[in-house]
Amino acid sequence: MRKHLELGPTTFGRLRMLSVLIGTGEISLGGNCHLKIYGRLTCASGKRLKPQNRVFFKSEEEALRHGYRPCGHCMPKEYQDWKKEQDLQF
Template sequence: MTVYRLIGPGGLPYDSPVPGTLGGHRRGRLYGRLDCPSALRALARGGYARDRVFFADEETAIAAGYRPCAICLPARYARWSASRRESR
């Protein structure tokens, strides 16, 4: 049986029998689609894979303190960005 390492709501990793639906970058604290062009380019250049994380869903990524990717999730990123400006 394949086991996948995902990040939970508290930001801690856990093992799951189901793969994640979203990928993220630990140092950048962002999440996006698994087919994100920006993430795929970064992976092709190397180095990015070490900080790659995976989430079961968007709610978990947000609860873990990650923000949406501006490239593959532009509408969600715009809402996130606007909410940050409003809270200042």
């Protein structure tokens, strides 16, 4: 998990590092650290996040390991699967 603000000291530097990490496959998903939700980098909901709330993951497994759940907006199937699993636990 990588926090957005830890990618560099300036906005330009963070965007440049983010581009490099996406290009190399080190980042494939984004998330909200307060709501513990992850989703696709193209998600409209994720694009509205404040930089201090953004985190990035290499894979779904990494996001789930950190206790995040799928976004219901950009990952509806994954969200439904996660929700069914949660219902079985309770």
